[in-house]
Amino acid sequence: MAASMVQSGEDAFRKIFKFYKRRNPPPDFSDVIDFSRGEPSDKVVAVKLEPGAVSDVEAARVGLQPVRNWKAFSLQGYPGFIFIPNPFLLGSQPFWVRQCLKIYTQKPNVCNLDMHMSASDTQDIWGKSIHGLSFPPSAKREAKTLLERLRWVTLGYHYNWDTKTYSANHYTPFPAELHLLSVQITAACGFPRFISEAGILNYYRSDSSLGIHVDESELDHSRPLLSLSFGQSAIFLLGGTCRQDPPTAMYMHSGDVMVLSGQSRLLYHAVPRIVPAPQGCASLDMNSHSLDSTLQEHTVLEPVSDQDWAVCSKYIQSSRVNVTIRQVLGPGQNFPETFSTSHPRNEGDQTVERGLADGAFLKRKRSNSCDCVDTVQT
Ligand SMILES: O=C(O)CCC(=O)C(=O)O
Ligand SMILES: [Mn+2]
DSSP states (O other), X not given: OGGGGOOTTSOHHHHHHHHHHOOSSOOOOTTOBOGGGOOOOSSEEEOOOOGGGSOHHHHHHTTBOOGGGOOOEEETTOTTEEEEOOOBOTTTHHHHHHIIIIITTSTTSEEGGGGTSOTTTTTTHHHHHHHHHTSXXXXXXSSOOHHHHOOEEEEEBOXXXXXXXXXXXXBXXXXXXXXXXXXXXXXXXXXXXXXXXXXXXXXXXXTOEEEEEOOOOSSOTTSOEEEEEEESEEEEEEOOSSTTSOOEEEEEOTTOEEEEOGGGTTOOEEEEEEEOOOTTOGGGOGGGOSOOGGGOSSOSOOOOOHHHHHHHXXXXXXXXXXXXXXXXXXXXXXXXXXXXXXXXXXXXXXXXOOOSOSSSEEOOOOOOOOSSOOOOOO
């Protein structure tokens, strides 16, 4: 049992992170909570959502089931933590996967590859990768495609990994359809008027992990942080306000949604391991990408062509994409004077700000302190 391995006073989070990251011998996964089973237990509690906040038509427009059909859970001792196992309509995830791989990777969005490549080289990550990705797995390829080397993309207010801040003068328009999806999910969770101002997409290969961190760079922590996952599954660890608090391990499968709000908004978390999606995961099925025609009328979901889906499904057979959406500023709030410019939203300067290394381990600054939440990434 992972939590019982740690002794009081030590960095329990780090110990459990290493436990789940270990390759040889592989860890025992029997303590990992699987919300897709849909069963409340001594740790898992059902959460009531607000079905009236989102009409069935609004939900379907962005590829979501009617809210009354969603299941939602929290964890004992984590108020404000909401986990919604795959609320997407069958056949709608391929659109979101395609957006993450083909659309959100385009300029002016910023990515890890900008760190050591020219703007023209990172101009068309998708277009430059599709040929290489089409090779059968047995064929030996010289170099990895850009998509295979992609680790993160930022949207909206671009997170600066060095200063761990957002700033008014590095903003590019947030994708409208992703904002719409975020608004529907957060409204159903009891947070009306959510404004999607910053997004971080993390692209995980099968051996990637994401270090222990707290998302605290947003200026208003009363707004929820929304997380969406597609492709292969992950072990996600949710800890406390101190590194000494042993984290709870849970699976995140394709389509799963997580909301960190209230007291859970500033908790330590990490992804120590990517694990294969469960057998028969419908969202990864090549044949499930054509959306029911009755839903197509008002949808923001453009059809995904067979060619595009062939590339996407190839990529997500061994990868996971996670999207976190953040409201940075509270209502009426501005960036501190030193960061502000006269017109923050339209004049995004194109300076490339980067911080994360291009490597399988998406490392973020760590802290061993228990005094306060003093780590760090966003
Ligand atoms: O990949 C995940 O599930 C977590 C991502 C995350 O914590 C982040 O981007 O801040
Ligand atoms: Mn995070």
